[in-house]
Amino acid sequence: MLAPETTALASFRSVSYASAGDRLLSDIELTIARQGITTIMGPNGAGKSTLLRLLAGLLRPTSGTLTWHRPAGTGQIETAFVFQRPVILRRTVSANIRHAISPLKLPDAQASRRVDAALSDCSLEHLRDAPGRRLSGGEQQRLAMARALARQPDVLLLDEPTASLDPAATNAIEQIALACADKATKVVLVTHDAGQARRLSNDVIFLNAGRAVEHSPAAAFFNQPLSQPARDYLAGRITITDT
Ligand SMILES: Nc1ncnc2c1ncn2[C@@H]1O[C@H](COP(=O)(O)OP(=O)(O)OP(=O)(O)O)[C@@H](O)[C@H]1O
Numbered sequence: 001m002l003a004p005e006t007t008a009l010a011s012f013r014s015v016s017y018a019s020a021g022d023r024l025l026s027d028i029e030l031t032i033a034r035q036g037i038t039t040i041m042g043p044n045g046a047g048k049s050t051l052l053r054l055l056a057g058l059l060r061p062t063s064g065t066l067t068w069h070r071p072a073g074t075g076q077i078e079t080a081f082v083f084q085r086p087v088i089l090r091r092t093v094s095a096n097i098r099h100a101i102s103p104l105k106l107p108d109a110q111a112s113r114r115v116d117a118a119l120s121d122c123s124l125e126h127l128r129d130a131p132g133r134r135l136s137g138g139e140q141q142r143l144a145m146a147r148a149l150a151r152q153p154d155v156l157l158l159d160e161p162t163a164s165l166d167p168a169a170t171n172a173i174e175q176i177a178l179a180c181a182d183k184a185t186k187v188v189l190v191t192h193d194a195g196q197a198r199r200l201s202n203d204v205i206f207l208n209a210g211r212a213v214e215h216s217p218a219a220a221f222f223n224q225p226l227s228q229p230a231r232d233y234l235a236g237r238i239t240i241t242d243t
């Protein structure tokens with residue numbers, strides 16, 4: 001096991017997930033550490049987004065258990081999800097952020113402070129009154145991050161957040177993710193970008209055909225992946241997956 005249970009944030013025990021008879025995840029055994037950035041890699045269709053959706057509570061395991069380990073005396077663990085193609089509401093940038101925290105029912109002044117902090121953290125102050133839908137792809141992705149951060153989650157779940165962004169916009173998102181991890185927000189990142197995974201990850205989970213075939217410290221994973229599917233993936237070879 002990568003992390004002792006005392007530092008575990010979440011554990012998957014024999015977790016499987018099926019939809020309409022298709023097994024999308026099978027017998028997942030994983031421990032997610034409380035600290036740092038955990039990256040999930042694997043070919044298209046491997047089940048990465050499905051795993052993130054389980055972590056977000058958007059899906060429930062069909063069998064097995066996903067357990068969150070809360071330190072004594074703390075409340076429920078809150079997650080926030082940033083999707084690859086964020087849905088931006090037809091309102092201003094700041095109103096998009098405010099809408100994201102409206103379920104928290106914060107006093108007005110506190111909500112405003114959160115919006116301002118999120119705008120600042122994501123370098124969006126100059127666009128606060130711009131219509132969200134007019135932003136560029138990179139700016140929209142920063143807005144999606146700002147909406148997530150304003151909720152002050154314990155866990156930030158990022159599903160290919162830089163897939164269609166240029167290097168500068170990608171770097172901006174990476175810096176936000178690193179700053180989050182520095183402030184003890186757990187980050188779970190899905191990416192196909194091996195350079196990004198090397199830059200950001202503490203550990204890498206490699207999924208193939210619905211199975212977690214490898215979970216290693218990042219340096220070990222990139223220096224010498226243990227499994228053939230991971231070696232093939234990193235080498236850019238096509239693997240035939242059969243669930
Ligand atoms: N609701 C669903 N019902 C049936 N099959 C689904 C459902 N959602 C996803 N799938 C299938 O499950 C598999 C895993 O999907 P998932 O989106 O988790 O893959 P992924 O690893 O995120 O892939 P990508 O890299 O392309 O984003 C895919 O084959 C997908 O077509």
Ligand SMILES: [Mg+2]
Pocket residue numbers: 048049050159
């Ligand atoms: Mg996906």
